[in-house]
Amino acid sequence: MVWIVRNLWLIPALPTVASAFIALAPKQRRRFAATLAIGSMCVSLLLALCALAHALAQKTAEYVNFPWLQFGREWIRFGWLLDPLTAVMLVMVTLVGLLIFIYSVGYMAHDENFTRFFCFLALFAGAMLGVVIANSLLLLFMFWEVVGLTSYLLIGFWYQKPEAAAAAKKAFIVTRIGDLGLFLGMLWLYSVSGTLLFYDNGAGCLEHSATTAMAAHAAAWGLTASSCIGLLIFCGAAGKSGQVPLHVWLPDAMEGPTPVSALIHAATMVAAGVFLVARVYPLMAATAGGGPSPALEVVAWVGAITALFAAFIAVAQNDIKRILAYSTVSQLGYMMLGLGVGGVAVGMFHLITHAFFKALLFLGAGSVIHGCNGEQDIRKIGGLRKLMPITFATYAVGMLALCGVPLFAGFWSKDEILHAAHGWSVSSAPFYMGAAGALLTAFYMTRQVCYVFFGQRREAEQHVHESPAVMTWPLAILAVFAALLGFLGTPAWPWFQGFLEGRSAALSFGAFAENGILTLMVISSLIVFAGLALGWWLYGRKPIVSADAPDALERLQPGVFHALSMRLYVDELYKLTLVRMTWLVALLFDWIDRWVWNGVVQLVAWTVKGISHTDSLIDTWVINGGFDEGCRGIVDGGKLMSHLESGRVQNYLRILGIALAVFTLFLFWGRKG
Numbered sequence: 001m002v003w004i005v006r007n008l009w010l011i012p013a014l015p016t017v018a019s020a021f022i023a024l025a026p027k028q029r030r031r032f033a034a035t036l037a038i039g040s041m042c043v044s045l046l047l048a049l050c051a052l053a054h055a056l057a058q059k060t061a062e063y064v065n066f067p068w069l070q071f072g073r074e075w076i077r078f079g080w081l082l083d084p085l086t087a088v089m090l091v092m093v094t095l096v097g098l099l100i101f102i103y104s105v106g107y108m109a110h111d112e113n114f115t116r117f118f119c120f121l122a123l124f125a126g127a128m129l130g131v132v133i134a135n136s137l138l139l140l141f142m143f144w145e146v147v148g149l150t151s152y153l154l155i156g157f158w159y160q161k162p163e164a165a166a167a168a169k170k171a172f173i174v175t176r177i178g179d180l181g182l183f184l185g186m187l188w189l190y191s192v193s194g195t196l197l198f199y200d201n202g203a204g205c206l207e208h209s210a211t212t213a214m215a216a217h218a219a220a221w222g223l224t225a226s227s228c229i230g231l232l233i234f235c236g237a238a239g240k241s242g243q244v245p246l247h248v249w250l251p252d253a254m255e256g257p258t259p260v261s262a263l264i265h266a267a268t269m270v271a272a273g274v275f276l277v278a279r280v281y282p283l284m285a286a287t288a289g290g291g292p293s294p295a296l297e298v299v300a301w302v303g304a305i306t307a308l309f310a311a312f313i314a315v316a317q318n319d320i321k322r323i324l325a326y327s328t329v330s331q332l333g334y335m336m337l338g339l340g341v342g343g344v345a346v347g348m349f350h351l352i353t354h355a356f357f358k359a360l361l362f363l364g365a366g367s368v369i370h371g372c373n374g375e376q377d378i379r380k381i382g383g384l385r386k387l388m389p390i391t392f393a394t395y396a397v398g399m400l401a402l403c404g405v406p407l408f409a410g411f412w413s414k415d416e417i418l419h420a421a422h423g424w425s426v427s428s429a430p431f432y433m434g435a436a437g438a439l440l441t442a443f444y445m446t447r448q449v450c451y452v453f454f455g456q457r458r459e460a461e462q463h464v465h466e467s468p469a470v471m472t473w474p475l476a477i478l479a480v481f482a483a484l485l486g487f488l489g490t491p492a493w494p495w496f497q498g499f500l501e502g503r504s505a506a507l508s509f510g511a512f513a514e515n516g517i518l519t520l521m522v523i524s525s526l527i528v529f530a531g532l533a534l535g536w537w538l539y540g541r542k543p544i545v546s547a548d549a550p551d552a553l554e555r556l557q558p559g560v561f562h563a564l565s566m567r568l569y570v571d572e573l574y575k576l577t578l579v580r581m582t583w584l585v586a587l588l589f590d591w592i593d594r595w596v597w598n599g600v601v602q603l604v605a606w607t608v609k610g611i612s613h614t615d616s617l618i619d620t621w622v623i624n625g626g627f628d629e630g631c632r633g634i635v636d637g638g639k640l641m642s643h644l645e646s647g648r649v650q651n652y653l654r655i656l657g658i659a660l661a662v663f664t665l666f667l668f669w670g671r672k673g
Contacts, residue, residue, distance in 0.1 A: 004050045004051050008082055011094070011133065012127070012129035012130040012132075012143075015037065015122040015123070015126040016122070016126030018039070019119050019121075019123035019126060021036060023119045030114045030115055033114065033115040033118040034101075034104075034118055036118075037101055037119075041094060041098040041122075044125075044129065045098055048090035048094045049091060051087050052087040054082065054087075055082060055083065060083070061199055063080065063081040063135045064135075065200055066078060066079060077197055078135070078138070078139045079139075079200075081135035082133070084500045084502065089271075089275060093129055096267035097267055097268070099359070099477060100259050101125075103363050103471050104117065106370075106468045117154075117257070120154050121260075121263070123146070124150040124263065127147045128143075128269070130143030130146070131275070132275065135199060137196040140279075141183070144240075147240075148175050148179070148240075151269050152169075154257075154260040154263075155171050155253045156169070156255075158256070163255050167253055167256070170249045170252055171250075171252070175246075175249060176239075178237070178238055178239020178240065179235075181233070182232065182235060182276075185228075185232025185236070186233075188225070188228070189205055189229050193214065206279075206282045211282050211286040212286065215287055224286075224288060226293070227293055230283055231294075231295050231298060237274070239273070242270055242273075242329045243273070243329075243332065243333065244310075253265075254325050257366075258366030258369060258370075259366065262359045266354070266355045270328060271355060274335045274336065275348075284299070292424075296340045296341075298340075299337075299340035300337055300339075300426070300430055303333045303336025303338075303340055303430075304421070305333070306329060307331070307337060307437040308333070308433045308436055309568075310327070311330040311437040311440035313568060316551070316564035316565040317444075318379055319376050320365045320376050324362055330440075331402070334414065335348075337417055337430055337434060338420060341417075341423075341424040345500045348500060350414065353409040353486055354402075354413070356401075356409065356478050356481040357398045357401035357402055361402065363471070363474060364395035366471075367471055368384060368391060371465050372384075378448055380547045382451060382454070382544060383457040384452055385454060387457075387464045390467075390475065390476070391472070391475065392453050395453070395475075396453075399448075401486075403441055403528055404442070405525075406521075406525050406528075408483055409481070409483065409485040411524075412487070412489055416491075418435060418520060422520060423515070435527055442528045443531040443535045446532050447539050450536070450539035454544075456544070456545050491512055492508060493506075539552055
């Protein structure tokens, strides 16, 4: 076994240890905190590249398992795993994370809690890397929860703002709802397979013997154990990756600093759910009779609904980061759709490309906010194209990649999902939902760019300035990846797909003519250009001159626009139903606790007190009284008898004389009788 496999644990350990040292450092040690965090990510990136090189050479899974905890005769074992899926995720997380860390030096330069911020960032990155390398679902779950904790800390980093504190709590609670399903699925998986190790020399829970047995084991409602466990695990993935109906936390996560938004929405937390589904894919895909499994059908449908639903809402948002947040929800839906209809390679290809262009867009939005003195409302921002040329150029690349404009990274990964959905044997509806989502994506991103970078300067740009080099260089690097990364997975050269599936990929331009790929690419491109044209027609033709001017779409459909701007009232619906029901249940249990259980406790307490008082009375006046009187009698008797033992001889003679007289009288009267 080569050294990189044995020492794979160092990749998450380095940023984790760095966060520990930063936590112990004084608040003023800003340079120390940034240097240690960035340095740890640099070393982790180098190790991740070594792991990728080894995976390229081997193309098979290698793992290290070790015993951790014993209970009874059973051992719980942990381990780490290096396979193509792990390798590409490690490189993506460390590279994108490193660029975000560097960017944060400039963005958070004036924040008084700079040191604490880098402590949380490093711990967040370490936890996500732990999720990636875990060869045990239990170990993955432990890192998974640390990711949840650090996301809470980062989203609520500016906890003095009520909105940030509320968003952090919302993210923590909603994701815990999904994690409950994941935990139940983990328990069920252990009870059925007897292990939570993914791979263990043929005895792992994802290996053929275990998945075949679970696929043949009937559970409930006509589902097999593999499908039920897969659906429970998907609950956790849906919570982390913001799938409907657990998506509500993710847009509010924008209350954290923009680098946090980029880290959470691009490379780490939200990607964790998609990665989890990809990791347990052999379990979710297992069926007894072949064909699509019920678990993957649910994944596909939820993904398609999420992609379209979030794209609609993004159309009417005015916060620059909230638009990107709903875009992330939508793109995560595409990834889930890809996993459900096309497999691991299809969904993961979009995850990797999305990580780069969405990180670019969020950091670009942060550059805009930084240059406009904290303004985030796109209606109050305009004309930045010439004032912030580097930010505009890089943001445009990210926008084109997200929209799926031909030759950019998002085009290749999005089209592969649509092609897989088009050939899905279950239904063609997800394909049309995905196509509609692509149209809306191009539309709302054109709307955002027109508002922010075109038109005239409006309210917030009196002191607009380009961001410093420490912020623009990461943007430029991410822009290169957003433009070129997709060429690693084109139909002509599907290298990425072949790498994940353990097969070689040959260059063949004839692949474009197979299975209607070229026709679908043309249709997809026309859909994207239609969205771009519609967005430009409504927002680009006439410069937007006033922040108070009604939105062009609002003038056409005010009712629809208002509903979309209110996020289709999902949060309000939850407040009226789930939140209110939870509140009423809490009040009911509070009443039961106060008046029923507390009453029972008080009754028992009063009963015990009554018994104790009665016992005290009996003890004091009966037992103690009788005992005391007996003692006094004995004492008095003792005192009386003590007079007989006075030590005076004359008294003894007197007593003997009296006794002799009494005895004589007794004899006399006895003889007379």
